[in-house]
Amino acid sequence: MAGWLLQAEAKPKKPKKKSSARKTSGSSARAQLEAKKQAALKKQRAKASHKSPPSSRSGASPEPKSCPNMLGFDPCSPPPPYEELIVDYRDCLDRARKDAPGRDPKETCGNPPSKPEGGGDEMEYYYSLSNEEIVEMAVVDLEVPQSTIGMGPDPTWNKWGKAFVGHPYWFWVEGQTSVAPLTDNVGPLSVKLSATLESTTFSDGVSKTACQGAGTVYRRVQSNIGRPSPSCGMRFSEKGTKTITATAHWVVHWEIDGETGELDMPQTARRQVDVRELQSVNVEPPR
Template sequence: MLRKLVGVALVLALVTQFLVVAPRARADQDSYQRCLATTKPKIVPNGDLGSITLTAAQQCSHHLKESPDEKVNPQNGSGKGPVAPGAPKKKKPTREEIIKENKARKARNAALAKGFEEKTEGFRSCVKRNATDGDTESRRVRSTCGTGPSAPDFEEMTDVPGVPRQGQPDLGLPPETIAYVASTQLQLPKTSVQLGPDPEWNRWDKAFVGHPYWLWIDSSTESMTSKQSVGPITVTLTASLDSVTYRVKGEEPVTCDGPGTPYRRISSNIGKSSPDCGFRFTKAGPRSIEATANWVIQWSVNGQQGSLQMPQTGTRAVEVRELHSVNVDPPG
């Protein structure tokens, strides 16, 4: 009786192998072969080794039945995943390999930072050329200059065995460079040039040669603090408006501390000079007032501190005329 039961069990096992397991294995193998025929090697990032090249066999390994004894991740050769024929075993990098790879990452990050700075300065120059009356977000600016470059995707350095990490993750860049990238994310107030008394208040809609004008900029704040991220690093930034420089072609530039005092339309201010930022036109004609708000950015990165300049420019067009007195004899 026992022999009969064993025989039946053996037959059932053979039938299952023939009808279920074998077809499934053949299907998996066919699917795997089709994948191999249409897949090319590709490079993927790896946290320890920088990047590795995946063969077609590794990328198609998910078509094969998983073996509980040998599990390989198709992305980096470790962890859970089916075994790919010829898949290399993950090798722990040596200290020298880590240092070499970090050096390569540092060079790549430096190139990214340099390219980002060049693109940023180019974008700012484009905005300055195309902004009308200080409107840096006009349709013309957006269509011509775009929205500016995005912060680079820097690579983080791998910790070297025996060398303790100092503060935040390391990008292999000077703190000044990290601070510059972070500062471009600041939303500083627009530089809106104001002139008082406003030429729009008179019947001619003109400014006049020799008249004392007050200059100031509309600024919602003169100081702001924020935290910005550059990859895994957090940068603390404090922006302060130091001064504003006004330039009119053919006239002497004027630099004033702070944003300037707004002109109030009251009788006591008529003909009165500004208490902190006055200006007089000496020539008639169409003029453009360019105001450069000189912002100073104090930064802190991993305990290191410093400052950088971030000028913001705005313009305003003004038509200037000369006033002439005419002597008229009284009647009679």
């Protein structure tokens, strides 16, 4: 009996489970460590994404970027005002031609403004411009002549130095009527340019006349005396000091990467003329 009780109270020992895990080699241990590392990094990225600042859609403004833009300037500032410099330079050339005809205007205005440079992708900047903007940059190197008004019969030919009311006068602009083709580079782009004088308009503030090209030059020959101009002619209707304004309508023809077009480039010139009236007086012959 006692032996039976002893056997009943004695709990059988559970057999030890054999571990299914095998000893890992050195290479597989390193692989497990790398996997744990990647998992930890992934967890950190997930946390960071939850803590990122709200986008502009939520109403909060994003933090300003500190990286430079493609031209190497602060991204919040506008690109260099190169187009404005070009306009100012062209105005300077026009003034220099008027103030000192026959003199190279670059002696007064210097060379054209330098094109934008910077620590970025210039090609992206230039290719973002329209063809018209590129031509505006290149046309500075196209020397379109400044207009000078010709008039015939010229008032300086008579002893009074005056023009007269009612007399037919011819008007034209002096100089060449075309500019030879040239090729200019604007950044990475090649621009072919040429120019022709298409038409000219003359006005004295009262009368107005227009003609193709530059007008017809008056020749001092007997057959032209009192003859109206075959193209651009006017008669003064009243006396006084008149300002003749000539607008030469130049057209620039351009080609960029196979595309072609035209750009108007008017040139203006002025000339003052003193106009008087001729009066006839009847004088009785001596008796």
